[in-house]
Amino acid sequence: MDTKEKHIRENESVEKRERELHGNDMIAESMPAEGRERKRNDTRKSNKLWIWFGVLVLIAILLYWIFSIGIFGDLTASFNG
Numbered sequence: 312m313d314t315k316e317k318h319i320r321e322n323e324s325v326e327k328r329e330r331e332l333h334g335n336d337m338i339a340e341s342m343p344a345e346g347r348e349r350k351r352n353d354t355r356k357s358n359k360l361w362i363w364f365g366v367l368v369l370i371a372i373l374l375y376w377i378f379s380i381g382i383f384g385d386l387t388a389s390f391n392g
Contacts, residue, residue, distance in 0.1 A: 377383040
């Protein structure tokens with residue numbers, strides 16, 4: 312075994328020991344990260360819902376405006392007069 316291989320093996324064993332020692336810390340750090348990611352996804356979903364709600368409201372306002380002008384009512388023959 313040459314010195315380079317020996318050095319690589321020593322580094323691997325040191326990293327392995329550090330992972331064993333700090334494994335619980337990594338789990339504790341990952342839990343808040345998962346919570347943040349879940350919150351971001353939920354926020355994205357609620358934002359999309361609000362956007363679609365806004366689009367529906369705008370469509371309703373547009374239809375009300377078109378009918379109130381009377382052009383659309385005349386075209387659809389829904390007005391008597």
